[in-house]
Amino acid sequence: MHATVIHGARDIRYEEVPDPVLSTGGDAIVRVVAACVCGSDLWPYRGVTPTHEPHRIGHEFVGVVEEVGPKVTRVAVGDFVIAPFYDCDNTCINCRNGVSTSCQHGGWWGSEDEFGAFADGGQGEKVRVPHADGSLVATPGYPAEELIPSLLSLADVMGTGHHAAVSAGVSQGSTVVVVGDGAVGLCAVLASKRLGASRIIAMSRHEARQELARAFGATDIVEERGDDGVARVKAMLDDIGADCVLECVGTKESMDQAIRSARPGGMVGYVGAPNGGPELPVRRLFNTNVGVNGGVAPVRGYVEELLADVLAGAIDPGRVFDLELPLSDVAEAYAAMDERRAIKVLLRP
Amino acid sequence: MHATVIHGARDIRYEEVPDPVLSTGGDAIVRVVAACVCGSDLWPYRGVTPTHEPHRIGHEFVGVVEEVGPKVTRVAVGDFVIAPFYDCDNTCINCRNGVSTSCQHGGWWGSEDEFGAFADGGQGEKVRVPHADGSLVATPGYPAEELIPSLLSLADVMGTGHHAAVSAGVSQGSTVVVVGDGAVGLCAVLASKRLGASRIIAMSRHEARQELARAFGATDIVEERGDDGVARVKAMLDDIGADCVLECVGTKESMDQAIRSARPGGMVGYVGAPNGGPELPVRRLFNTNVGVNGGVAPVRGYVEELLADVLAGAIDPGRVFDLELPLSDVAEAYAAMDERRAIKVLLRP
Structure with a gap:
C-alpha cells in the first residue's frame, strides 16, 4: 500500500x-x-x-x-x-x-x-x-x-476543541474567549456554543476564519493581540475578563494571552500542545485564582x-x-x- | 492601644x-x-x-x-x-x-x-x-x-484548607493527598473529610501533626518525600495517584510533589503562597491532563x-x-x- x-x-x-x-x-x-x-x-x-x-x-x-x-x-x-x-x-x-x-x-x-x-x-x-x-x-x-x-x-479537532471547553468548565451562560483560530480553536467555538455559552469571543485576524467562527457561534471577534487584545476582551466583559478561556495554540504568547484574558476565579482550558514550554506563571495565577486545566485531549x-x-x-x-x-x-x-x-x-x- | x-x-x-x-x-x-x-x-x-x-x-x-x-x-x-x-x-x-x-x-x-x-x-x-x-x-x-x-x-486556615479542597474538586468518594502538615494542610484534611473524600493521605513527618491529621480524617500518613513519597502514594492508589491533591505549602518542592502525586486527569488545588515561584511545568501537566486550580483563598x-x-x-x-x-x-x-x-x-x- x-x-x-x-x-x-x-x-x-x-x-x-x-x-x-x-x-x-x-x-x-x-x-x-x-x-x-x-x-x-x-x-x-x-x-x-x-x-x-x-x-x-x-x-x-x-x-x-x-x-x-x-x-x-x-x-x-x-x-x-x-x-x-x-x-x-x-x-x-x-x-x-x-x-x-x-x-x-x-x-x-x-x-x-x-x-x-x-x-x-x-x-x-x-x-x-x-x-x-x-x-x-x-x-x-x-x-x-x-x-x-x-x-x-x-x-x-472537534473532540479537542470540546476538551478545551470541558476543561475550562464551559456551561450554560458562560462567557468564553477562544485563543487560536486554527481548526481546533474554531471547533472550541462550536463546542462552547453547544455547551450553552452566552458570549463567545474569538481572537482572530483572518477573515475566512472569522467568518467560520461566527458561523460556529462566536458573538464577537477580537483582532488585537497582547496587551491590546487583553484590554479589548476585558472591556467587553465587565472589565474583568472571561469565565472560561480556551487556549488552542500552544505557544508562550498564546498561553499568556489566555491567562490574562480570564477573570479572577476563571479557568483556562488548554489543548495547544506546548512546544517545549512555556512554564506557567504561578504567582499571577495564585493572586487571581485563575486555574489551568486540560492537556492532550482524551x-x-x-x-x-x-x-x-x-x-x-x-x-x-x-x-x-x-x-x-x-x-x-x-x-x-x-x-x-x-x-x-x-x-x-x-x-x- | x-x-x-x-x-x-x-x-x-x-x-x-x-x-x-x-x-x-x-x-x-x-x-x-x-x-x-x-x-x-x-x-x-x-x-x-x-x-x-x-x-x-x-x-x-x-x-x-x-x-x-x-x-x-x-x-x-x-x-x-x-x-x-x-x-x-x-x-x-x-x-x-x-x-x-x-x-x-x-x-x-x-x-x-x-x-x-x-x-x-x-x-x-x-x-x-x-x-x-x-x-x-x-x-x-x-x-x-x-x-x-x-x-x-x-x-x-480553615477557609483556606477548604478552598484547596474545593479548587481540587474534592467530592463524595474522592481520593485525596494533602501536601503540607501546617495548620492549613491539617484543615485541608478536615475539609476533605467534610466534603466526602473516601481516602485522605496526609504527607507528614511530625508525630503530633500526624495525630491531628488522623483525628481530622486522614486515612493514611506518608512520611516519605520526593520520589519516594510519590511512589508510596501511587502504590496506595491503584498505581496512578490521587483524584485530588491539595498543595498547602507554596515551595517548588511541595508543588512538584503535588503535581506528581495526582493521577492522570487529576486536579491540584493549591493555596500555599508561592514564594517567588515556582513556575509550573506545563509539558508534564499537558501530557497527564493534571490541572492546577486555586490561589489566595476567598x-x-x-x-x-x-x-x-x-x-x-x-x-x-x-x-x-x-x-x-x-x-x-x-x-x-x-x-x-x-x-x-x-x-x-x-x-x-
Whole structure:
C-alpha cells in the first residue's frame, strides 16, 4: 500500500510501504476513507521538532474495517469507523477516569504498540489498529458522503476543541474567549456554543476564519493581540475578563494571552500542545485564582456524544476542512496548511 | 492601644500605636478577642521577604464590634464577629463570582484602604475594619469560650484548607493527598473529610501533626518525600495517584510533589503562597491532563457555611491551635512557630 512518510523538514513523501497484517488478536485493519493533516504535524514539517529518521505520520482517519482479529467483538468487517488520534483499550482505570490518552495499554499512530507490533500512521491507505474494540467507534450504517468531514473531525479537532471547553468548565451562560483560530480553536467555538455559552469571543485576524467562527457561534471577534487584545476582551466583559478561556495554540504568547484574558476565579482550558514550554506563571495565577486545566485531549471518550449531534445535524464541525486533496498530494496539503492557505486539509486515498 | 509591629527579620515588637478611628462611614472598630500567627507571617519574620520599614502585621482575628459608621447595617455594636484575612465589599462582581480576594474595593490588614484610611493589622487590641458590612460575619450571640479557636480558624486556615479542597474538586468518594502538615494542610484534611473524600493521605513527618491529621480524617500518613513519597502514594492508589491533591505549602518542592502525586486527569488545588515561584511545568501537566486550580483563598464566601458546622459541633478546626499566649508575648509566638514548636499560636489581648 501507500502511506505518508516524513523524511525531514518540508520533506513529506507518499511512498510504497508494507501492507499491515493482523498480529495481536485484538486488532483490526481499517481501509482509510478520509484522513487529514493536523496543526501538530506542522511542528516536524517546519523542523521545530527534528525528524531523526524517516517515519510514518498522520493520526486522524475514518474508514471501513477490512479485517478483525479473533478477539474483536465490538466492530465487524464492513463497519464504517472513527478512530481517535491514539489507540486505547477503553477499559483501564485511566480510560474509566475519562483520560484515555493516558491508557495503560494504548499508544500512538506511526509507532509500535504495547506488543511491539507496528500501528500505521493515519495518512495512509490502511492502518492496523491495536485495541480495535477500545479505539474504534462504528457509525450506524455507512454515512452520507457529506457527513464524512464532520465524522473525521471527531478523530481529533472537534473532540479537542470540546476538551478545551470541558476543561475550562464551559456551561450554560458562560462567557468564553477562544485563543487560536486554527481548526481546533474554531471547533472550541462550536463546542462552547453547544455547551450553552452566552458570549463567545474569538481572537482572530483572518477573515475566512472569522467568518467560520461566527458561523460556529462566536458573538464577537477580537483582532488585537497582547496587551491590546487583553484590554479589548476585558472591556467587553465587565472589565474583568472571561469565565472560561480556551487556549488552542500552544505557544508562550498564546498561553499568556489566555491567562490574562480570564477573570479572577476563571479557568483556562488548554489543548495547544506546548512546544517545549512555556512554564506557567504561578504567582499571577495564585493572586487571581485563575486555574489551568486540560492537556492532550482524551477524544475517544467524547466520540459517542459528539457523533450523535453530527448525525442529528446539530453540529457540522467538518466545515473546518476548506481544502480537499488526493492523499497522493499530501505534500501539497502540508504546504497549504503551513502557509495558512488552508485551515485544514482533507485527504482522500 | 497596643499592636504588633514587625521591624525586620526576627524583630517582632508589641508597641503602643494610635487608637483606630472611624473614618469612611462604612467601617467599624472591632475589639480583638483572639488573634493568631499565620504561616505566611513567617516569610517576613525569617527575612525571606524583606521588611523595608516597620509596619503592622497580622491578618486573623475575631472580636466584638465597638463602634460602627453611619452606613453600616449588617453588624451592630456588641456583635461578636469573624473577619476574613482581608476586607471586601461582598457585593462587587468579583465577590459575587466567589472571588472576594479580588474585591474591586477591598484591601489588606495593616495597610491603607481604598479611601487612604489605615486598616489596622490583626495582631492588635483593636482593628478598624473597612467595608464592615461586606467583611464581617456576626455569630448568633456571644459564642461559648471553647468555640473561639474554631471561629478564629474561619478567618483564614480553615477557609483556606477548604478552598484547596474545593479548587481540587474534592467530592463524595474522592481520593485525596494533602501536601503540607501546617495548620492549613491539617484543615485541608478536615475539609476533605467534610466534603466526602473516601481516602485522605496526609504527607507528614511530625508525630503530633500526624495525630491531628488522623483525628481530622486522614486515612493514611506518608512520611516519605520526593520520589519516594510519590511512589508510596501511587502504590496506595491503584498505581496512578490521587483524584485530588491539595498543595498547602507554596515551595517548588511541595508543588512538584503535588503535581506528581495526582493521577492522570487529576486536579491540584493549591493555596500555599508561592514564594517567588515556582513556575509550573506545563509539558508534564499537558501530557497527564493534571490541572492546577486555586490561589489566595476567598474565605469570606465560606464563613457562613463553615460556621454552621462549627456551631453544630460537626467540625473542630480550632484544634490546630496548640499553644495560647498573651498578645504581649507575640514575639515568642513567632519564635514557637518558626521553630515548629507549635502548629499555630492563638493570641489573647
